[in-house]
Amino acid sequence: MTARVATGYDGSAVTTSRIEGDAMAKKSGLTKVAVKIGTAVGKADKTAHKFAKAGALAKSELNDISKQVEALKKQLAKTTKKLRLALR
Numbered sequence: 001m002t003a004r005v006a007t008g009y010d011g012s013a014v015t016t017s018r019i020e021g022d023a024m025a026k027k028s029g030l031t032k033v034a035v036k037i038g039t040a041v042g043k044a045d046k047t048a049h050k051f052a053k054a055g056a057l058a059k060s061e062l063n064d065i066s067k068q069v070e071a072l073k074k075q076l077a078k079t080t081k082k083l084r085l086a087l088r
Contacts (some may be wrong), residue, residue: 027035
């Protein structure tokens with residue numbers, strides 16, 4: 001409990017000053033819940049970004065592997081053609 005004492009009169013109202021230091025205002029339950037929700041949303045967003053980044057990396061790697069497979073197919077076709085000509 002905070003005690004206040006009237007310290008003066010400025011002509012229109014009595015002003016007061018604190019005798020004891022008030023503790024900082026406590027957070028309301030609503031504020032606490034809002035902080036928890038914000039934290040959960042932030043963590044979920046961070047995880048989503050990680051998955052998106054990993055997905056993009058996997059897509060890039062798959063594209064590279066696909067290009068390598070196509071190059072190997074072309075090389076196999078050329079080698080097969082040369083071998084058939086050599087066996088005639």
